[in-house]
Amino acid sequence: MKVLAAMSGGVDSAVAAARAVDAGHDVTGVHLALSRNPQTFRTGARGCCTLEDSRDARRAADVIGIPFYVWDMAERFHADVVDDFVAEYAAGRTPNPCLRCNEKIKFAAVLDRAVALGFDAVVTGHHARLGPDGLLRRSVDLAKDQSYVLAVLTRAQLDRAVFPLGDATKAEVRAEAARRDLAVAEKPDSHDICFIADGDTRGFLAGRLGETPGKVVDASTGAVVGSHTGAYAYTVGQRRGLHLDRPAPDGRPRYVLSITPKTNTVTVGPAEALEVSLVRATRPVWTGGDLPDTPIGCEVQLRAHGDVVPATVRVDGDGLTAELRRPVRGVAAGQAVVAYRPDPAGDVVLGSATITG
């Protein structure tokens, strides 16, 4: 196949590109320039779209011996990922920008362009398995598994995706990079949101949305127990950074239970009040078989690296509900609910949907 390898400048995508070459594909490397102003991220930034990352990617492509280009995707990235991220927070939800980037950029804008240019598929360094059966499975390295942020991909998108790293642990990938003389073998992982270089999400949001002081209200008494500078900066389940004026009567910690953008109110309460047994979601994508017309038993994951709980999932038109067998705390609207079928050969992604409540 003629494949396009998206190369971030990190170790995973470099090894993925090299493995695609070994597998006999005709590989072209592309670094996606996602920042509108790459120069500002010249040094010290921990994101994935700095000038240094672009050079690292180019050097890796040269070592692997494949053509390499930079594609300017900044405009699309800002519209579909960054602006969406801000809008979601402003609406009181908690988005996952990596998931959105896969859905809208890597396996949409980039994939579409690649296909138009005559490529058959896009290769990335995601840790997930995608075999000849077309099923998306968790990586063998459960600590690094990224199937959650890929579960939004449709059948058509998965059919044109190649994930060469699913059967390798991160340690194996690093060792392989070293064997292949790739200088990025020891490069630290990026953990942060790539477009928030200093890791200060709250500061970033304040810069985009401005500060709007509002009240923090206790859920049971309705009493005002504190203030904030913008409800958008909070996430359901959050405990730290609430700066409450008064302790709870029972002296136990309080958590964010909900965010109401309309009134700019953050509601807090005890941990038990966070417990959710029924998750509602919208826009289901189903790739692990036929769309189920009856409730099915499976496992669900409600945020990246979150716990996995047994559940009964129903898909109904544009909606999806998951009845959890045991309650879970801190389910945030905007995150994805991903349904998995346990499987000794790697848990299979059945489908996903966006949590509404």
Place this chain on the structure above:
Amino acid sequence: MAYLDHAATTPMLDEALAAYVATAREVGNASSLHATGRRARRRVEESRERVAAVLGARPSEVIFTGGGTESDNLAVKGVFWARRAARPDRVRVVSSAVEHHAVLDAVDWLADHEGAEVSWLPTDAAGKLDPALLRAELSAHADRVAVVTAMWANNEVGTVQPVAELAAVAAEHGVPFHTDAVQAVGQVPVDFAASGVSALTVTGHKLGGPTGVGALLLARDVAATPLLHGGGQERDVRSGTLDTAGIVAFAVAVETAVKGQQEYAARVAALRDDLVRRVREAVPEVVFNGDPDDRLPGNAHFSFPGCEGDALLLLLDAQGIACSTGSACSAGVAQPSHVLLAMGADHDRARSSLRFTLGHTSTPADVDALIAALPTAVDRARRAAALRTPR
């Protein structure tokens, strides 16, 4: 493999490479006083004379440098500094909107860091400068102008400027005139004295010499403040131990290229005309950029409506065809060409451009290969560009 990017760099001539290797085997610092040093010095001075002879300069006017970028910087900044030092109110720089970045960014730097005021001369739709506009500029400001700099021939669209006329206007007003002739030497007749310019940039790797060697031809009566301080090897204007082998090979290449210019230009222009005709046949909507007549013999430059140059380059590269979008990269991301924009193109047209440049090793087979690959590439690039509007 069809190499259609000779304006980026062109293969070394056999005679230049042979001269390089032979000289590089010899030890010798041209500044040393002993026999070995004298031998090196003789090689350098012979080279200076050869370069001067074929370019219409005196040997003392040849300053060897590390290439085109250095020569441009030395001419622009060095003459600016020297002229301002002589008269503090001379702070104006006159340049053109289509210069190479080696001039453009040097001028911008003077504006940002040395308080220079800059007058950018516009071009017409073919990228050509109008001497009347320079006359108007100098009539109004001549006493404040430190230096005028305008290229001999444009590296992107190949347009050749009326350099002698421009230089004559500058001379009328007693203002030094620098020209970046990197793309011109060996391609069109270039004679330093006859052109009337005060400073001229030439570089080795565009004419069959080595990379990293070039010269600034600088008239004796024009002062330039050095960029590099040290041993003062070159007229006290440029310091650094001379690269004897590089200079010898550079001189051989300049001599060969200039002496063979007419024959070269006729052969390459015929090949280029064939390329242009066949590209037009293959892709009837193409827009041919630059001046059709006053043009470098090896340059063909097109806009492909509805395509992105980037995508075309990738697709042609995959077919073994090397060409250029001509646009500079800012942080690895291609920017629309300032040359095309200066010529009045909109962003889409600027982004849809591709440059094919022929040179001394080009053959009809290179053109055949391009024409074979182009229609599919254009078709695919067009489909890719159509996706740009978000769905």
